[in-house]
Amino acid sequence: MSKYLVVAIIITVSLIVGYAAYSNSKQTTSSKVGESGEFSTELESYPVAKKTEIVELKNGDSYNLTASIVKKNINGADVKMLSYNGSIPGPLIKVPQGGEITVNFTNNTDVDTTIHSHGVRLDNQFDGVPDVTQxxxxVGESFTYKLxxxxxxxxxxxxxIREDYATNSASTRIFNISIxxxxxxxxxADNGKYEREEWVDSVRLSPSERVVVxxxxxxxxxxxxxxxxxxxxxxxxxIDVAPGPVTTSYLLVPRVNQDIITALGPLRPQFTKEVDKTLNLTLSMMGNMMQQEPNTIEITSSGFSPKTLTISQGDARGYPINFSEYQQLTNSQIRNSATWNSYTNKNHVFLK
Known part of the structure; x- marks a missing residue:
């Protein structure tokens, strides 16, 4: 019988890179450009977004990158967008492995911004997290990144920054994705390949988290x-799977990535060493008129019996967490049993 295959689907719940505000050519706004970080939806005479270019850099090269406002016509509506060097997506920058480049960045948009190089192992001062690393x-200012x-x-x-402008973004809920x-x-996942691949029925994702299946x-x-x-x-x-035979190839045999196993070798003694510290998780419940009964908090971890704490209004309880009990990638859940809480109020903590 013919088989059908889709390989390397990236399941992602992520905040969108830019913000697109739909408007027509007659639309105006009361906010002034750049005032208090407001994102104006006025189109004015912004240039049309151009085609994304490919830029190949050598070790030691410098590159000028500018964030600016452009417009596109999508399905008959003019759309205001934020671009890099006038294109959406921005330039595809190719750098040789082991290389280092300088990016001279200028903000010509009407909102504050930074550049975060997602997944790149770089010096912390150039990580692009506002009010943390820089x-x-x-608006109108520049910053130099060494990558x-x-x-x-x-x-x-x-x-x-300003990720609250993103459209179709998630909140704090966990997504339990299956096909x-x-x-x-x-x-x-974000940090690369796993040591060993495995078959799963579903994957749980928090906002901005990605996994590859x-x-x-x-x-x-x-x-x-x-x-x-x-x-x-x-x-x-x-997903629409079209008919037609394909080669089953390696798909049905989960891979063992020996390079990752070897790379983690020096860290393995840390997995079984005596615990360095015990963290205390304090759970408290604010008093309010809606919740009169004591609230039960259930804490579950893979391979261990659930532990519960009962908390009354205005009360607090401490729960010691001994991390020496947990295996790598243990999935722990903290669940509020109050009837007015739903599944989306669960917090999933992955201990790594």
Whole structure:
């Protein structure tokens, strides 16, 4: 029987790089450009976004990158967008592995911004996190980034500020993603490949988290991408698998990545060493008129019996967490049992 295959689907719940505000040519706004970081939706005479270019740099090169406002016509509507060097997406920058470049960045938008080089191992001062590793780059100001590229890969540069403007973004909820009637194999995540791939029924993602899965479809047709909670199941999208034979190849055999196993070798003694410190998780409940009964907090961890704490209004309880008990990638949940809380109020903590 013919088999069908989709490989390396990147499931992502992430904040969008730029903000697009739909308007027509007659639309105006009361906010002034750049005033208090307001994002004006006025189109004015902004240039049309141009085609993305590919830039190849050598070790030691410098490159000028400018964030500016452009417009596009999408389905008959003019859209205001933020661009890099006039294009969306911005330039594809190629740098040799082991290379270091200088990026001279200028902010010509009407909001504060920074550049975060997602996934790149670089000096902390150039990580682009506003008010943590640097001050926000104000309108009309510039900043120089020194970027190192010790690892091969494809990375994403994007603003790390004003993310509340992003459209179609997630809140603080966890997404429990699955593809019914298809087999998913977990390959890796933001930090790269896993030591060993494994078949999974679903993956749980927090906002801005990404994982890579390979999916095996045994027949053609439409497959739903779903988000399941204890109460409901939501369709997030669909995959249309076309008919036609493909080679099964390596897909059905999970890979063992010996290079990752070797790289983690020096760290393995840390996995079983005596605990360095015990963290105390304090759970408290504010008094209010809506919640009169004591609240029960349930803490569960993979392979261990659940522990519960009962907390009354205005009370607090301490729960010691001994990390020596937990294996790598242990999935711990802290769940509020109050009836007015839902699945989206669960906090999932992955201990690494």
């Amino acid at each position: 001050k926000p780059i104000k 190192k590229f010790p690892d091969a890969g494809v990375y994403w540069y994007h603003p790390h 019914p009637n298809a087999r998913m194999r977990l390959v890796g 390979e999916v095996w479809f045994d027949k053609s047709g439409d497959y739903q991408i779903t988000h399941k909670t204890p109460q409901n199941s939501y369709t997030m999208g669909a």
